[in-house]
Amino acid sequence: MELNAKDLTCERGGRIVFRNVSLALRPGQLLQLTGPNGSGKSSLLRLIAGLNEAQAGSVELAGGSEDLAISQQAHYVAHQEPVKSALSVAENLAFWRDFLGGGDVDEALDTFDLSRLASYPAGLLSAGQKRRLALARIVLVPRVLWLLDEPTVGLDTASLERFVKVMARQLDDGGMIIAATHVPLGREPDMRLDLGRAP
Amino acid sequence: MNLILALIRRDLTLSMRQGGGVGTALGFFLTVVVLLPIGIGPDQALLARIAPGALWIALLLSVLLSADRIFQQDYEDGSLDIMTMGPVPFEMVALAKAVAHWLSTSLPLAIAAPLLGFLVNLEPAAILPLAVAMALGSIALSLLAAIGAAVTVGLRRGGLLVSILVLPLYVPVLIFGLSASQANAAPGLTTASLLILAAIALVSLVVSPLASAAALRSYLK
Numbered sequence: 563m564e565l566n567a568k569d570l571t572c573e574r575g576g577r578i579v580f581r582n583v584s585l586a587l588r589p590g591q592l593l594q595l596t597g598p599n600g601s602g603k604s605s606l607l608r609l610i611a612g613l614n615e616a617q618a619g620s621v622e623l624a625g626g627s628e629d630l631a632i633s634q635q636a637h638y639v640a641h642q643e644p645v646k647s648a649l650s651v652a653e654n655l656a657f658w659r660d661f662l663g664g665g666d667v668d669e670a671l672d673t674f675d676l677s678r679l680a681s682y683p684a685g686l687l688s689a690g691q692k693r694r695l696a697l698a699r700i701v702l703v704p705r706v707l708w709l710l711d712e713p714t715v716g717l718d719t720a721s722l723e724r725f726v727k728v729m730a731r732q733l734d735d736g737g738m739i740i741a742a743t744h745v746p747l748g749r750e751p752d753m754r755l756d757l758g759r760a761p
Numbered sequence: 762m763n764l765i766l767a768l769i770r771r772d773l774t775l776s777m778r779q780g781g782g783v784g785t786a787l788g789f790f791l792t793v794v795v796l797l798p799i800g801i802g803p804d805q806a807l808l809a810r811i812a813p814g815a816l817w818i819a820l821l822l823s824v825l826l827s828a829d830r831i832f833q834q835d836y837e838d839g840s841l842d843i844m845t846m847g848p849v850p851f852e853m854v855a856l857a858k859a860v861a862h863w864l865s866t867s868l869p870l871a872i873a874a875p876l877l878g879f880l881v882n883l884e885p886a887a888i889l890p891l892a893v894a895m896a897l898g899s900i901a902l903s904l905l906a907a908i909g910a911a912v913t914v915g916l917r918r919g920g921l922l923v924s925i926l927v928l929p930l931y932v933p934v935l936i937f938g939l940s941a942s943q944a945n946a947a948p949g950l951t952t953a954s955l956l957i958l959a960a961i962a963l964v965s966l967v968v969s970p971l972a973s974a975a976a977l978r979s980y981l982k
Contacts, residue, residue: 613842614982633846644840648778649771660767661847699843 563625564588565610565632565707565738570619572605579605580757583619587738589706592729592749595742597757603742604641606757607709610740611638626706636707641715643696647685651676651695654684658699665702674698674724690716701728708732710741714748722748764849765857772861783866786823790870793819794880808882813891813942815881816874820895821902821931827866828906828927829913829920831858832977836914842981855907855973856966863903871895887944890951894941897958898934904965905930911973915980933961 565587572579579602587593595603608614610621612633623632645654655667671677674694679687684695693716700708714722726748729739741747776783797815798808835841835858844854875883875892883891909927913919940946941954 611842611846613845630848634848636846638842638846640839640842642837642839644835644838644843646771646775646834646838646840648775653771653774657767657771658843661764661844663764663848 563623563706563736563738565621565623567610567621568619570606570609570621571617572602572609572614573617574602574605578617581618583755583757585740585753585755587740587753589736589738590733591738591752592733592747593738593740593753593755594747594751595740595755595757596744601757603757604711607638607711607740607742610707611636611709613638623707632707635705636709637700637703637705638709638711639696639700639713640711643692644699645684645687645692645695647683649684650681651684651687652680654695655698655702659702662699662703664704667702670698670702673701673728674721690718690721693717694721697725697728704735706737708737708739708741710739710743712743713741714743714745764847765853768844768854768857769861769864772858773865776861776865783827783869786827786866786870787873789826790819790823790873791877793822794877798881805882809884812878812881812883813887814939816878816883816891817895817898817935817938817942820870820874820899821935823870824867824899824902824906825924825927825931826920827862828910829923831862831907831910832914832973833910836977836980841977845978845981850974851978852970852974855911855977856970859904859907859969859973862907863900867899867903868896871899884944887942890944890946891942894938894955894958897941897955897962898938900962901934901958901965902931904962904969905934907969908972908976911976914977934958937961 567585570583571581583606585593595606597603605614609616612631621632623635626635652667652671655670659665659667671680674697676694676698687695697713714725717725729749732739801808832841845851874895875888878888878891905927909923912926913922916922937954937957941951941958
């Protein structure tokens with residue numbers, strides 16, 4: 563299995579954000595996206611996730627499931643957390659389990675040390691706890707490609723260590739991760755792509 | 762199918778816990794129906810004549826009032842992004858959310874409306890036809906409202922725009938809903954009107970998910 567993106571060009575509101583960006587990712591590899599604000603890190607992730615359309619270029623997941631689009635084999639974690647305040651922490655995850663299919667809610671909660679808060683209304687969580695809840699979703703449902711946009715924002719040291727373990731497990735299981743971040747991820751990336759310097 | 766049910770269940774739970782939705786709509790409905798007889802005066806015959814029309818208009822406006830919230834929150838917190846990445850077509854997601862709106866807002870309103878009819882001197886013989894017509898018409902109301910909500914989801918204060926966009930689509934529902942709600946209608950008229958209402962609901966059922974999903978996708982891009 564291999565993720566290939568060729569000559570991607572992204573335009574937002576009439577401005578070329580980046581042009582001719584290519585990348586190739588194999589199972590077990592972590593790619594760190596860097597670059598100044600506005601260099602298109604988030605746009606590139608959304609583009610790979612199939613949420614945005616590229617002006618030029620192509621993305622393909624060779625060796626993946628033929629029936630599924632890349633978006634259905636990938637997790638995307640954005641800046642904002644898709645967390646409903648009126649539902650409890652466990653109910654939030656249970657919905658995504660039902661919607662995305664499969665997974666054990668208790669185990670996912672435990673991975674990010676949220677078990678104690680399972681029946682707590684999600685609206686009362688702190689920013690870091692909400693982030694952990696958003697990250698618990700990607701552990702809940704196994705998917706081969708993770709697209710993470712500033713995944714470590716708001717995490718404390720202990721949660722960061724848990725997150726590093728989670729990333730290690732995903733990579734050991736043959737998964738792929740693309741993470742856009744300015745700060746160190748806690749794990750040396752296999753590749754770096756600096757959008758500020760991309761041709 | 763299960764995951765569509767999961768989505769409908771979640772939306773119903775949310776609308777029950779957050780209140781707002783059906784509460785606001787019912788309150789608005791009650792306000793219109795209470796104020797109307799006071800504004801028109803105590804002429805009972807006149808009130809009885811305009812009662813079905815007044816109730817229908819109150820229903821349309823109450824549904825519109827809650828319409829802009831169908832997709833708003835899920836758009837703002839990024840849930841819609843994730844839903845496009847799910848295993849079902851996005852059209853089904855749009856349909857599920859419209860169904861949840863129908864169950865949580867339009868249907869309760871359609872059930873409450875005939876009961877509140879006594880405030881505007883609704884004839885007892887008109888209660889049953891009105892209830893049937895509203896239950897059927899409310900399906901189309903929610904589905905059409907979803908289109909308006911999807912088209913304006915990224916706009917702040919899109920509520921007014923939803924009303925203006927959806928208004929022309931509501932006119933047929935109002936016309937045939939009203940003609941199905943008459944107490945002493947000519948034979949066959951009620952049935953024919955109900956059939957047309959059902960037809961409008963079926964057309965909306967096909968068009969609404971396609972249109973809403975297309976509008977939402979263009980916002981997410």
